[in-house]
Amino acid sequence: MKQERKQYKTVVIYRDNLVYDINFESWKIARMRIDDKTVQMETSTDEEADMFIERHIDSAINNIKTSMLWCLDRVTRAAAVSTNKLSQDWENPSQGPHYEPDTSMPVDDTLLDATQTDWEEHTPEPAAARFRTHYDFGFVFSSYWMGDIDAVKSAIHNYMRCRVLTEWFALVKPDEAARYERYATRYLLDAVTAARQERADGITFRL
Amino acid sequence: MENLTITLSLTDIMQRCRMLAAYEGRDRSDGAGQNMYEKLAITPQDEPLVGVFLSQALLAVRQRLDDMILSVTATAGSTPEEQWTIRSIQRRYDTKGYDGLVTHLKEALSASVLAAWLTFNAVDQRAAFYVSVFESEMKLISDNIHTKAAPKRPT
Numbered sequence: 001m002k003q004e005r006k007q008y009k010t011v012v013i014y015r016d017n018l019v020y021d022i023n024f025e026s027w028k029i030a031r032m033r034i035d036d037k038t039v040q041m042e043t044s045t046d047e048e049a050d051m052f053i054e055r056h057i058d059s060a061i062n063n064i065k066t067s068m069l070w071c072l073d074r075v076t077r078a079a080a081v082s083t084n085k086l087s088q089d090w091e092n093p094s095q096g097p098h099y100e101p102d103t104s105m106p107v108d109d110t111l112l113d114a115t116q117t118d119w120e121e122h123t124p125e126p127a128a129a130r131f132r133t134h135y136d137f138g139f140v141f142s143s144y145w146m147g148d149i150d151a152v153k154s155a156i157h158n159y160m161r162c163r164v165l166t167e168w169f170a171l172v173k174p175d176e177a178a179r180y181e182r183y184a185t186r187y188l189l190d191a192v193t194a195a196r197q198e199r200a201d202g203i204t205f206r207l
Numbered sequence: 208m209e210n211l212t213i214t215l216s217l218t219d220i221m222q223r224c225r226m227l228a229a230y231e232g233r234d235r236s237d238g239a240g241q242n243m244y245e246k247l248a249i250t251p252q253d254e255p256l257v258g259v260f261l262s263q264a265l266l267a268v269r270q271r272l273d274d275m276i277l278s279v280t281a282t283a284g285s286t287p288e289e290q291w292t293i294r295s296i297q298r299r300y301d302t303k304g305y306d307g308l309v310t311h312l313k314e315a316l317s318a319s320v321l322a323a324w325l326t327f328n329a330v331d332q333r334a335a336f337y338v339s340v341f342e343s344e345m346k347l348i349s350d351n352i353h354t355k356a357a358p359k360r361p362t
Contacts, residue, residue, distance in 0.1 A: 016361035023299075023358035030355075041353040046299045 007141040008073065011153040013160065014134045015057075021161045022053060026168060029176060043172045052171075053164055054131055060163035061135060064156060067188055071195050073138035135160075139195065147197030155191035159184055210277055211295040211302065213309055215316070217261060217287040223317045224257060225249045228324060231333055247328055257324060264319035265289060268312065271345060275300070275352050293352065301356040308351045315344035 023045050030043035045053060065072060137156065141147070162184035169177035225248075232247030249257055269276060269291070275298060280290040293300060322337035 014361070020358055020361050027355060027358055037350040037353040041298065041355050044299075044355050046355065047297045048294075 005143040007143065007145055009139045009141060009149045009152075011137040011139065011149065011156055012134050013137070013153070013157050015131060016133070018057070018157065018160055019053060021157075022164050022168070025161070025165060029173070034173075045168055049168070050131070052168070056164040056167045057135070057160060059167075060160040063163070063188065064137070064159065064191065067192055068137075068139075068195055071139050071141055073140045076136065076138040079136075141195070142198060144198040144200050145195075146199045147194050151194040152191055155187050155194055159187035159191055162187055208296060210292050210297075211300065211305060213291045213293065213312065215265075215289045215291070215309075215312060217289065220261060220313055220316050220320070221249075221254070221257065223313065224261075224320045224324070227317060227321050231321070231325065231330070235330065235333070243328075243330070247325070247330070249324070256327070257320060260320045260323040261316065263323065264316045267319065268315060268345070268348070271349065272352055299355045299358065300352065301354040303356075304351045304354055308348060311344050311348045311351065315341055315348060318344060 027044040030040040034040045034043055065077065069077065139149075139152070162180045166177050166180040166184050169175075169180055228247050228249045229244065232242070232244035235243040235247070237243055237246075269279065275293050277292040277294045279292075282288050282290070295302065318337045318340040322334045322341060325331075325334035325337060
């Protein structure tokens, strides 16, 4: 039997580009649609919102992984999403709480190993130093895949941007949140559609 | 990159208050036709009281800008001053407005002190004028300090 040739593709989303887009859009919307300077400042994302942004990037990555699971490679499927992988305790044992697995209930070793720590909002050192510089998505497509990986990348980038802005505006300017939610849904669908661009050539039917 | 600091020389502000109070006294007379210079000019004996007014003004201004101030350091001695570290990095403050911010702060503080001093001396009409100056300066300060710079492009 002929072995099917797989196509391996990687999408890298750089955090600084993503955060720039998020900052720029919220800043521009605040400037154009709000007169009061104090409200403007609170409406625009900044370094103070870094942790918020990071957590919602995590959510976006999880949603992407759930929606595109069929074409993700093994490493991407297994990888923990951004901040959860980084632990404050590993780097700074003297600062912040130490998380111990709850051993009061009988659990097997696999569950113990999977215990995830969370970050404290009052992290004592600049949070930016801890964030990932990029987010990788490895894809395995069949030999019939005719799609454009740039289209997948663009849709993923835009989905992550809109997902974060949906959550941000839900907090500070709810009328904008609905619009970004629609965009986010559309971009996720675009990513899935781009990943499904398969074409089968040379099929003959014997009647 | 570090957060911006604003250094307010209390001696300078006091000096400005002395100058403004002297002008107010020179141009006014009381109901009996007496020039009010003697009464309104701030003398060394008045300075402890005016110092209290200045402390209250500093508190009031800091309270209104609380969301943007990271820390405050006060220095006593022959040249007393206050140093405010503002959260310029975290809040992406537009540093183009820094010089204007410092100027408006000095004006607001002087106006607040003068308003209190004139009220103390029962010159209510001029006190109201300085209250309005203080409020308009505070609006400018608030707009200035809450102006966010455009995000930096990734390199």
